Amino acid sequence: MRVLHLLNHTRRMNGHVHAAVDLACAQAKLGHTVAIASQGGEFDALLQENGIESFIVDHERRPGRILRSMVGLKGLLKRWRPDVVHAHMMTSTVLAWPACKLAGVRLITTVHNEFERGAILMGLGDRVIAVSAAVAKSMQKRGISASRIDVVLNGTIGSARMADRCEVPKALDHPAIVFVGGLHPRKGLPDLLQAFDAVHAQHPAVRLYVVGGGPTQDSYAQMAREMASAAAITFAGPQDDPYPWMLGADIFVLPSHADPAPLVLSEAREAGCAVIATQVDGIPELLDQGRSGILVPPNAPDKIADALRMLVTDPDLLQAWRAHSQIAIDNLRIERVAREVIAVYDRATGSRAKPSAA
Template identity: 85%
Template sequence: MRILHLLNHRRRLNGHVHAAVDLACAQVKLGHTVAMASQGGDFDELLRTNGIETFVVDHERRPGPVLKSVVGLTGLLRRWRPDVVHAHMMTSAVLAWPACKLTRVALVTTVHNEFEKGAILMGLGDRVIAVSAAVAKSMQKRGISASRIDVVLNGTIGSARMTGRSEVPKSLDHPAIVFVGGLHPRKGLPDLLQAFDAVHAQHPAARLYVVGGGPTQDSYTAMARAMASADAIAFAGPQDDPYPWMLGADIFVLPSHADPAPLVLSEAREAGCAVIATQVDGIPELLGQGESGILVPPKSPDRIADALRMLVTDPDQLKAWRAKSQIGIENLRIDRVARAALEVYGRAIGPRAKPSAS
């Protein structure tokens, strides 16, 4: 099968980019011919190393550039002749829809950021991939027929992006609690800061490491500095490879208020952390509905604190939850994601398939 992935850019620190790059590389390993079109970025060399051809398609959202990009993409489809175009973001879906109609190429879209108002535009696809069952339900409520939606739960384990990464744990003080994610409101970091401050008052050896950057970094840093536990909180900033931090951690916490299917949870589980995360969107699905990690209500610092106290004060509980993080972890492998996506492509292509010669 010839597959063209389309997304706005290929830069690091964006979950949808990681998911698309992981998927494209895994599909090549399964024997398919894959290309990726975007505005370029950090992963171009990795893609080329894995035999993936790259093209440039502008994603500027002004009428003139949009029209030019549609024309350019249409020409690319006629030259490269994919069987399916897989669009990963809203602008990508808008550009791909007319180009695919003109060239009679199947269009598949993936809803990565369901919380955005414009996510309904992903319904332009012949088939729509939801990265969790929770996202699928949300898209159905927005008017996309369940008959066109396929759930393909995110997973990263075994991806080409992880090749050559450091397997040496970061040297951290213990008990070490780690957060990895973008520093913006929907990730809920203030809830974790409040919870940690309460726990640290009783267990002063505990340490919190915040890995990531974003628009609220300064305000969150100021918030932490005003707490009694300030000296026990470290902001590490954005990291190209946060995995060593998870390898060095005892506990990983994701206090999100909204999160369709965060890739970081499969990495935290692969690293063997005990996991605490909020019961929102696709998070329970990534934690086996609570079998592989502790689920707490969103926006509940007290409940996060309770879970942290249990793990910090009871070595047996910490050991047990670290072991539980491995339950069902095979379901988070990228080859499972790649095979499931290929099945979706088959359903999208089906109506367009030419009858075999008799």
């Protein structure tokens, strides 16, 4: 099958991009012919290494630019002749819809962040992939027919993007608690800071490491500096490869208020962390409804603190939850994601994918 992925760019530090790059590389490994059209970025070299052709398509949101990009994309579809176009972002979907209609090519969209107001635009796809059942339910409430929605749960283990990552654990002080993610309000980091401060008052050996950057980084760092536990909190900033931090951690905490299906939970589980995360959106699905990680309510620092105390005071229980993180972990492999997405393409085109070369 010939697959053209369309996204704004291929730069790092963006979950949409990571998911699309992982998927494209996995599809190529399965023997499909894959290309990506975007404004380019750091992942272009990785794509080339995996036999994926890259095309430049301007995604700037100006009326004149958008029209030119639509015309350019239509020309690309005529030249490259994909079986399907797979759009991963709202601008990409708006560009692709008229071009695909004119070229007679099926458009597949993936809804990564359904909480965004413009996510309804992803419903322009002939088939709409939801990255969790929670996202599918939300899109149905917005008026997208259930008959056009396919759920393909996120997973990233075994991806080409991870092939050269560092497998040496970061040297951290223990018990080590790690957060990895963008510093945005929806990630709920203030809840974790408050919980950690309460736990540290009773267990001063614990340490918290915050890995990631974002628009609220300075305000969160200031909040931490004003806490009694300030000396035990490290803001590491954004990292090209946060995996060593998870390898070095005892506990991974994701206190999100909204999170459709965060890729970081695949990595935290692969690293063998005991996981604490909030019971919102697709998080329970990524933790097997609480079998492979401890689920707590969102916006509840006291519940996060209770879970942390439970783990840091009982080494046997901590080890048990680290072992629980490996339950059904193969379901988070990128090959499973790639095969399920190819099956979606088959449903869209009414044909079968070409036999895998793998």
